Amino acid sequence: MNIHIIAVGSELMTPFFRDTDSLYLTGGLNDLGLDVAEKIIVGDEPERLEAAIRRSKDEADLVFITGGLGPTGDDRTREAVSSVFHRPLHLREDLVQAMEERIRRRGRTMAPVNRKQAEILEGAEVLPNPAGTAPGQWLEADGKTVVLLPGPPHELEVVCETQVWPRLAARKRAFLARRNLKVAGLTESDLETLIEDLYPKEPDLRLTVLASPGQIDLHISAFSLVSMDEAKTRAEGLISRLGLRLGPRIFSKDGSDLESVVGRMLTARKETVAVAESCSGGLLSRRLTRIPGSSAYFLEGFITYTNHAKVVRLGVPAGTIENHGAVSAETAAAMAEGVRRTAGSDYGLAVTGIAGPSGGTAEKPVGLVYCAVAGPTGTRVERSIFWGDRIRVQEQASQKTLDMLRRLLDEEG
Amino acid sequence: MNIHIIAVGSELMTPFFRDTDSLYLTGGLNDLGLDVAEKIIVGDEPERLEAAIRRSKDEADLVFITGGLGPTGDDRTREAVSSVFHRPLHLREDLVQAMEERIRRRGRTMAPVNRKQAEILEGAEVLPNPAGTAPGQWLEADGKTVVLLPGPPHELEVVCETQVWPRLAARKRAFLARRNLKVAGLTESDLETLIEDLYPKEPDLRLTVLASPGQIDLHISAFSLVSMDEAKTRAEGLISRLGLRLGPRIFSKDGSDLESVVGRMLTARKETVAVAESCSGGLLSRRLTRIPGSSAYFLEGFITYTNHAKVVRLGVPAGTIENHGAVSAETAAAMAEGVRRTAGSDYGLAVTGIAGPSGGTAEKPVGLVYCAVAGPTGTRVERSIFWGDRIRVQEQASQKTLDMLRRLLDEEG
Numbered sequence: 001m002n003i004h005i006i007a008v009g010s011e012l013m014t015p016f017f018r019d020t021d022s023l024y025l026t027g028g029l030n031d032l033g034l035d036v037a038e039k040i041i042v043g044d045e046p047e048r049l050e051a052a053i054r055r056s057k058d059e060a061d062l063v064f065i066t067g068g069l070g071p072t073g074d075d076r077t078r079e080a081v082s083s084v085f086h087r088p089l090h091l092r093e094d095l096v097q098a099m100e101e102r103i104r105r106r107g108r109t110m111a112p113v114n115r116k117q118a119e120i121l122e123g124a125e126v127l128p129n130p131a132g133t134a135p136g137q138w139l140e141a142d143g144k145t146v147v148l149l150p151g152p153p154h155e156l157e158v159v160c161e162t163q164v165w166p167r168l169a170a171r172k173r174a175f176l177a178r179r180n181l182k183v184a185g186l187t188e189s190d191l192e193t194l195i196e197d198l199y200p201k202e203p204d205l206r207l208t209v210l211a212s213p214g215q216i217d218l219h220i221s222a223f224s225l226v227s228m229d230e231a232k233t234r235a236e237g238l239i240s241r242l243g244l245r246l247g248p249r250i251f252s253k254d255g256s257d258l259e260s261v262v263g264r265m266l267t268a269r270k271e272t273v274a275v276a277e278s279c280s281g282g283l284l285s286r287r288l289t290r291i292p293g294s295s296a297y298f299l300e301g302f303i304t305y306t307n308h309a310k311v312v313r314l315g316v317p318a319g320t321i322e323n324h325g326a327v328s329a330e331t332a333a334a335m336a337e338g339v340r341r342t343a344g345s346d347y348g349l350a351v352t353g354i355a356g357p358s359g360g361t362a363e364k365p366v367g368l369v370y371c372a373v374a375g376p377t378g379t380r381v382e383r384s385i386f387w388g389d390r391i392r393v394q395e396q397a398s399q400k401t402l403d404m405l406r407r408l409l410d411e412e413g
Numbered sequence: 414m415n416i417h418i419i420a421v422g423s424e425l426m427t428p429f430f431r432d433t434d435s436l437y438l439t440g441g442l443n444d445l446g447l448d449v450a451e452k453i454i455v456g457d458e459p460e461r462l463e464a465a466i467r468r469s470k471d472e473a474d475l476v477f478i479t480g481g482l483g484p485t486g487d488d489r490t491r492e493a494v495s496s497v498f499h500r501p502l503h504l505r506e507d508l509v510q511a512m513e514e515r516i517r518r519r520g521r522t523m524a525p526v527n528r529k530q531a532e533i534l535e536g537a538e539v540l541p542n543p544a545g546t547a548p549g550q551w552l553e554a555d556g557k558t559v560v561l562l563p564g565p566p567h568e569l570e571v572v573c574e575t576q577v578w579p580r581l582a583a584r585k586r587a588f589l590a591r592r593n594l595k596v597a598g599l600t601e602s603d604l605e606t607l608i609e610d611l612y613p614k615e616p617d618l619r620l621t622v623l624a625s626p627g628q629i630d631l632h633i634s635a636f637s638l639v640s641m642d643e644a645k646t647r648a649e650g651l652i653s654r655l656g657l658r659l660g661p662r663i664f665s666k667d668g669s670d671l672e673s674v675v676g677r678m679l680t681a682r683k684e685t686v687a688v689a690e691s692c693s694g695g696l697l698s699r700r701l702t703r704i705p706g707s708s709a710y711f712l713e714g715f716i717t718y719t720n721h722a723k724v725v726r727l728g729v730p731a732g733t734i735e736n737h738g739a740v741s742a743e744t745a746a747a748m749a750e751g752v753r754r755t756a757g758s759d760y761g762l763a764v765t766g767i768a769g770p771s772g773g774t775a776e777k778p779v780g781l782v783y784c785a786v787a788g789p790t791g792t793r794v795e796r797s798i799f800w801g802d803r804i805r806v807q808e809q810a811s812q813k814t815l816d817m818l819r820r821l822l823d824e825e826g
Contacts, residue, residue, distance in 0.1 A: 013449050014621055015440035016632055018431050022454075027428035036426050037461060041435075041452040048450055055468060208427055219429055275695075275716070281702025282688075282695035285716045289694025292770050292803055300726075301716030303688070303698045309713045309756075343722075357705050390705055 001171065002037045003029060004060040006052055008068035008077050009151060010043040021066040021149075021156050028160055033174025033223055044068055049080040057084055057144055067151030069134035071114045077148055078119055078137075085141045089119040095126065099133050121148075127163040131155040136163060174204075174223045177231035179239060180255035181218040183246055184403040191216050191246075198241050205234055213392045214399030215258070218242065251406055258402045259287045265409045266297035266347075273405070274343030275301040276314050276335040278326065278352040279369060284398040300343040304335070314338030325364070327352050329381045332370035336381075340374045347408075348374040349401050355393045367393050371401040373408055380404060414584065415450045416442060417473040419465055421481035421490050422564060423456040434479040434562075434569050441578055446587025446636055457481055462493040470497055470557055480564030482547035484527045490561055491532055491550075498554045502532040508539065512546050534561075540576040544568040549576060587617075587636045590644035592652060593668035594631040596659055597816040604629050604659075611654050618647055626805045627812030628671070631655065664819055671815045672700045678822045679710035679760075686818070687756030688714040689727050689748040691739065691765040692782060697811040713756040717748070727751030738777070740765050742794045745783035749794075753787045760821075761787040762814050768806045780806050784814040786821055793817060 005026070007019040022039045029036060037060065042052045049068070056063045068077030082089050095118035103110040117134045120126055127136030127147075132155040137148040147164060149156050183191060188211040199207055204223040209216060220238055224230035243250060251261050266273060275285045275298075285301035288294055302313050307326055310316040316334040324330040332352050340348025353369030360366035365385065372381045382404060386396040418439070420432040435452045442449060450473065455465045462481070469476045481490030495502050508531035516523040530547045533539055540549030540560075545568040550561040560577060562569050596604060601624040612620055621632040633651055637643035656663060665674050679686060688698045688711075698714035701707055715726050720739055723729040729747040737743040745765050753761025766782030773779035778798065785794045795817060799809040 011621055013439065013452070014632070015436045015443060016621060016623055016630070018433065018436065020431065023428045023431065026426065030428060037456070038465065039426070039454040041454075043450070051472070052451065059464070208424055208429060210429055217429070219427070280699075281707070281711075282698030282714055282716070285695030286699045289716070289718070290804060290807070294694070295718055298694075298716075298718055300718060300722045301695055301714070303695070303702070303711075303714030303716075305702070305708055305711055305713060313713075391703060394703070 001034060001062060001173065002060045003034060003062045004038050004040065004056040004064070005036055006040045006042065006056060006063065006065045007151075008042060008044060008049060008065060010045075010074065012041050012067075013043045020153060021151060024153065024157060025064055025066070025160070028165055029168075030178070030221065031176055032165070032168055032172045033176050034168070034171070044074045044076050046076055046080060046083075049076060050083055053080055053084045053146075057142070057146070061144060063144065063146045064149060065146065066149045066156060069117065069136075069148060069150050071111070071117055071133070075116075078116070078121065081137075081139070081146060081148060082121055085121070085139065085146065087122045087124070087139065087141060089121060091115065092118045092120050092126070095120070095135065102133065124148075127159050129155055129159050130162070131158045135159075138163075138167065174225050175228040175231040177222045177224075177228065177235040179220045179235050179253065181220065181239065181242060181250050182252040182255070182257070183216040183218065183249050184214060184251050184258060184399060184406075185249050186216060186246075188216060195242060195245055198238070198245060200238060205238055207238065213386075213388065213395040214403075248407060248410060251403065258399060258406065259291050262402055262406050262409070263288070263291045263294055263297060265406065267293070269409070271346035272297050272299050272343075273347045273349060274299045274339045274345040276310075276339035276348065276350040277301065277303050278305060278310070278335070278350075279355040280351040280353075280394045280397045280401075281305070281355075283394050284349060284351060284401055287398055287402065299345045300339075302339060310335060310338075314342065327354055327364055327368060327370065329370050329372075329383060332372035332381050333374070333379045336372035336374035337379055346376065347405060348372075349405060350374075351397045351401055353393070353397060355390045355397075357390060369393065369397045369400070371397060371404055373401070373404045375408060375412075377412070380408065414447060414475055414586065415473045416447060416475045417451050417453065417469040417477070418449055419453045419455065419469060419476065419478045420564075421455055421457060421462060421478060423458075423487065425454050425480075426456045433566060434564060437566065437570060438477055438479070438573070441573055442581075443591070443634065444589055445578070445581055445585045446589050447581070447584070457487045457489050459489055459493060462489060463496055466493055466497045466559075470555070470559070474557060476557065476559045477562060478559065479562045479569060482530065482549075482561060482563050484524070484530055484546070488529075491529070491534065494550075494552070494559060494561060495534055498534070498552065498559065500535040500537070500552065500554060502534060504528065505531050505533050505539070508533070508548065515546065537561075540572050542568055542572050543575070544571045548572075551576070551580065587638050588641040588644040590635045590637075590641065590648040592633045592648050592666065594633065594652065594655060594663050595665040595668070595670070596629045596631065596662050597627060597664050597671060597812060597819075598662050599629060599659075601629060607658055608655060611651070611658065613651060618651060620651065626801065626808040627816075661820060661823060664816065671812060671819065672704055675815055675819050675822070676701070676704045676707055676710065678819065680706070682822070684759040685710050685712050685756075686760045686762060687712045687752045687758040689723075689752035689761065689763040690714065690716050691718060691723070691748070691763075692768040693764040693766075693807045693810045693814075694718070694768075696807050697762060697764060697814055700811055700815065712758045713752075715752060723748060723751075727755065740767055740777055740781060740783065742783050742785075742796060745785035745794050746787070746792045749785035749787035750792055759789065760818060761785075762818060763787075764810050764814055766806070766810060768803045768810075770803060782806065782810045782813070784810060784817055786814065786817045788821060788825075790825070793821065 124139040208219040222234035335350035356366035537552040635647035748763035769779035
């Protein structure tokens with residue numbers, strides 16, 4: 001089955017908006033064992049829109065069209081499909097009334113322009129949209145299936161979950177098991193070298209690698225025509241081969257991010273953490289506290305930008321900063337130990353470095369960062385030189401420190 | 414001129430990767446007064462790739478193809494264009510040697526597979542790629558222009574800046590003035606109601622609205638066939654109409670984000686700030702310190718999650734928390750005043766609230782946040798109920814507090 005996705009909207013032809021709807025649709029289709037052959041993004045000029053729909057009608061079996069179902073003059077998806085498939089639009093008074101009722105409940109009056117959202121292609125099924133006024137439409141015509149869907153992501157998702165995926169279940173081609181492994185402490189090229197020979201050759205097993213600062217995601221998709229169990233077994237096979245090769249550098253096998261993994265470990269152990277940050281400026285605390293329930297283990301954070309604050313808040317000896325500098329292994333260790341002591345936490349984390357763009361020297365260049373973890377059994381410090389701009393240095397520093405805590409907790413068992 | 418962009422790569426057909434190259438290309442083309450008619454995203458299967466290129470050759474005058482120029486068997490853009498345009502590929506030995514030299518300088522040996530990157534379409538111009546091994550190609554054939562570009566964004570950008578935009582300057586259709594206004598303190602629907610009648614009707618003036626938590630971006634594009642001055646005057650006209658309507662809710666007219674605007678104000682006044690955060694967990698500090706040079710005005714941050722920390726670190730009276738609760742206007746004010754006092758800064762910022770998902774009550778629901786700014790002339794506190802999940806609440810809380818500081822500094826003049 002050849003599947004196309006057409007995303008409609010002039011805002012998508014500007015430099016500001018990315019089409020994200022097609023990623024969601026692709027994920028849902030993949031879950032049914034279906035692949036997307038082509039994605040098309042087009043504005044709302046009628047002739048261009050119709051040309052794109054006509055082409056996809058010729059080439060594909062199943063065409064999703066997202067967007068262009070709103071009430072304004074720029075919303076022309078209905079008309080364009082009507083023209084290409086020679087199916088007139090009929091106004092459904094029951095849908096108009098439901099729309100009026102919906103808008104009235106919000107204390108507003110429906111503008112007449114909204115009526116066009118109740119125009120349905122002849123022979124199409126209505127796909128109710130509980131999250132908005134424009135319903136989707138499902139048309140089987142000329143041996144093709146075309147599905148019109150609202151563009152706003154939360155409307156698209158609810159219509160797909162309740163209407164589209166159930167209808168497509170009958171066309172399910174295969175069972176798909178998806179897994180996401182996450183790796184820290186490796187560059188993308190080092191990872192590629194390590195796992196080069198593990199890239200699957202079989203068409204029913206796929207590995208996609210996605211790198212971001214301090215983290216690499218390994219997306220595994222395994223298909224089976226027989227059963228979900230077979231698909232899962234196939235995925236597990238690749239996961240265990242990757243596990244043998246990458247060992248503890250894999251911090252997650254279920255797509256959880258590092259702050260969630262660390263949070264779960266601390267929660268399970270009923271232990272706590274406190275944070276002292278210089279160059280990462282609050283990012284490490286922000287990541288830990290992003291997680292729901294983090295107040296159970298996150299006690300306190302200090303952003304000690306100045307030397308004075310390092311001394312007064314954390315008890316870093318002034319002599320340590322004088323002798324070794326604020327960016328040094330000694331200061332990082334004293335910060336981690338100091339925040340652990342003053343907050344009364346089980347673990348203390350610290351980051352000090354030069355995030356840039358200025359402040360670097362030949363001896364201590366921009367990107368030099370010391371990360372430290374203090375715990376009941378002692379203190380570890382690691383020195384890194386991170387690449388990239390200020391924000392990338394901060395991101396890698398926070399990732400590195402979280403990963404040091406994870407590995408320490410892992411070793412302590 | 415009808416322009417298509419084709420993004421090539423099987424990773425783009427997964428749920429994990431967004432095509433960002435086309436946004437960059439669109440921005441550069443818009444700067445030349447050129448619009449993009451259609452974007453196509455396709456995998457690397459030869460027949461699908463060739464079909465997409467053939468269609469764009471038929472429909473467009475200028476076709477950009479990004480990706481698929483690498484050395485692997487999955488990189489088939491050169492072959493597909495060769496087939497569609499009937500232009501054989503010729504191996505350029507001088508390019509092979511340059512590639513070998515480049516790889517040798519990195520201490521590696523070139524794999525034979527890399528040679529195919531030096532295959533150039535007959536009659537095409539080579540677009541040197543200083544950031545990678547695969548050069549771009551510029552082909553004029555059958556009355557069309559097709560431009561092959563490397564997919565990695567930093568390679569794409571350097572090839573465009575040095576090779577593509579200069580070549581297209583001759584086809585410049587119009588002068589474009591772009592401006593980005595940023596607004597805080599309004600929901601998208603309130604903004605739409607306020608500026609509804611200001612949406613330009615003229616085709617040479619465009620307004621695109623993009624909302625994110627706590628912020629709305631207004632993108633203004635003004636074209637002129639005559640001169641950049643005329644385009645700028647056109648943009649300024651719309652900007653002043655928007656300015657009259659939106660007043661001080663506009664915090665930036667040059668695309669700067671709120672933390673940069675606040676940072677510039679503090680720098681100019683040689684004043685300093687310190688931050689006390691509860692539910693925003695470090696995000697406010699992180700945003701302030703994201704900005705290069707923030708060490709000049711950011712003195713210190715405290716993430717005081719526990720009541721104990723609020724009392725001990727910030728000097729919030731225990732009675733205030735007992736009588737009014739940790740989430741209250743009184744506690745927020747005491748936190749802002751306390752951090753200002755202990756850090757010795759000109760301004761103290763504070764956030765306390767319930768970010769969720771748990772911890773809410775009927776009286777104090779999830780999303781309830783008090784933001785406070787303490788300064789030389791007194792303390793302001795604002796109460797908000799923010800919508801959305803934990804992260805959206807945290808984002809809006811940090812945005813609100815920064816905006817309160819901006820407006821205070823603005824009023825003080």
